[in-house]
Amino acid sequence: MTEDAFTAHRPLLFTIAYEMLGSAADAEDVLQESYLRWSAVDPATVGHPRAYLVRTVTRQALNHLRALKARREEYVGMWLPEPIRTAPGVSEDAVLAESVSMAMMLVLETLNPTERAVFVLHEVFGYTHGEIAASIGKSEVAVRQTAHRARRHVHARRRRYEPVSQVTGEIVQRFLAAAATGDIQSLMDLLAPDVVVLSDGGGKATAARRPVTGRTEVARFVLGAYRTSAATARVEPATYNGMAAARFMTDGGLDWLVAFEVRDGRITGMYGVRNPDKLHHADAVRTLDRGGAQPWKP
The missing domain is CATH 3.10.450.50 (Nuclear Transport Factor 2; Chain: A,)
Known part of the structure; x- marks a missing residue:
């Protein structure tokens, strides 16, 4: 049952981790760490498995992102996100497609780790400020302020997106x-x-x-x-x-x-x-998922 819940939500969890980290390899590491934590939990004590897993992945991804920031400052030449092969159908969800586009991922890279987590969870996945506060260990007021700052920053830098066709x-x-x-x-x-x-x-x-x-x-x-x-x-x-x-x-x-x-x-x-x-894992087609989030208005 524990494994089934994790497997059922894996596309959502991978998508969150990838959008926070810009690296499929690091996102997979986060999922592995999160699974180990999940497998040690008694399912009977978890009322909402998806919420629990999202919180776990978010916290692990934040820890990774803070470490990655330092390494990327020493990167040789220009840094681009690790590309992921997506099914053509991803363009049917314009919000999801734009959120993983190279241009948007580069804009997300200019946010600090907390801003990035808040923006991704709220604007892409539709989580409330209260839900995000519980995930990252901040007050709801602080999350609202961070969300406003991150949204303004992203909108000032985002390029107009046109879905693939x-x-x-x-x-x-x-x-x-x-x-x-x-x-x-x-x-x-x-x-x-x-x-x-x-x-x-x-x-x-x-x-x-x-x-x-x-x-x-x-x-x-x-x-x-x-x-x-x-x-x-x-x-x-x-x-x-x-x-x-x-x-x-x-x-x-x-x-x-x-x-x-x-x-x-x-x-x-x-x-x-x-x-x-x-490019090591560039052949694998990734299944992405926003977990039923509603589109947000630019």
């Missing part, structure tokens, strides 16, 4: 075809003027150390990447973090993973992950 996938495929043939004009036509490329090699693989911005510079960067590494790779379409993505496969396995942000028919952002530590 068939049209999005077609734009990405046209872009990849133009890159493969060296058609710079077609590339330029598919890029927004303020397009940004972020690359994460973690000091373990070649990647740009700084953002590449602007249509011309991005087109040159993409063509250069194809000449040096991508030209011999097999490209597979996929969906990661609720975004259209491309997997660049070589004989050694997954070499690059690029998620595309598309708005109004143009590519506005590309998020390239090449750090091998973040």
